């Protein structure tokens with residue numbers, strides 16, 4: 001394993017330990033709502049602190065973007081992008097589908113990725129140019145050729161409803177044109193599932209960098225494609241993301257195309 005990835009894995013497993021211990025008694029946690037339907041608990045903060053502890057100790061000159069602590073030194077050549085607990089709503093309900101997501105961006109390019117599922121002890125990792133792995137096994141995207149036979153992951157709008165009607169239009173078409181849709185509730189893990197070939201594709205509107213950075217590199221290293229809703233590069237900035245194996249990816253773009261409003265189209269990067 002790449003030496004930098006070893007540190008990222010150590011950080012993810014530490015956060016996993018904190019989250020798993022806390023999951024025994026979620027009822028007693030202090031929870032705050034950031035905005036409508038957007039919750040954060042003391043566990044999100046503790047997990048992020050543990051990750052930053054490991055990575056800042058190993059890489060004091062690097063920059064950090066963390067969901068809960070914000071930006072630190074982000075003009076550095078190396079910037080870590082961290083979601084300490086992806087799927088907080090699931091976690092707070094005891095629904096065992098959430099993950100830790102850590103990615104490294106080096107000079108604007110994603111180079112290392114970890115998505116860790118502490119419930120299944122599934123560790124998804126990738127290093128640019130060296131493939132994607134689940135635990136010690138190499139993973140590849142599925143080779144399913146038809147959208148009609150595919151299972152597609154997605155995320156429903158739940159706190160910002162400005163694109164809800166657009167999303168429902170997309171959703172109806174996807175329901176008709178696929179074998180089924182799934183909404184597990186942790187975008188980072190959903191993307192890891194595309195990399196592993198469990199899902200043939202995924203789309204969601206308006207995610208954040210920390211939800212998608214690690215999962216996207218996993219998919220690219222597993223032979224899949226990641227794009228915005230027109231198949232271009234602006235996905236990391238806009239969070240409007242489509243991903244899949246190459247054949248399903250292009251059929252998803254065709255299915256989404258009639259629903260695109262101006263604000264969902266590609267932006268220059």
Ligand code: IPD
Pocket residue numbers: 083085086087088089155156184185186187188204206207211
């Ligand atoms: C959320 C999850 C969810 C997605 C949301 C994200 P959080 O992350 O990834 O699947 O639909 O848009 O915000 O807030 O639980 O880290």
Ligand code: CA
Pocket residue numbers: 039040067088
């Ligand atoms: Ca959150």
Ligand code: CA
Pocket residue numbers: 083085086087210211
């Ligand atoms: Ca998240």
Ligand code: CA
Pocket residue numbers: 044067083084085086087088
């Ligand atoms: Ca989070």
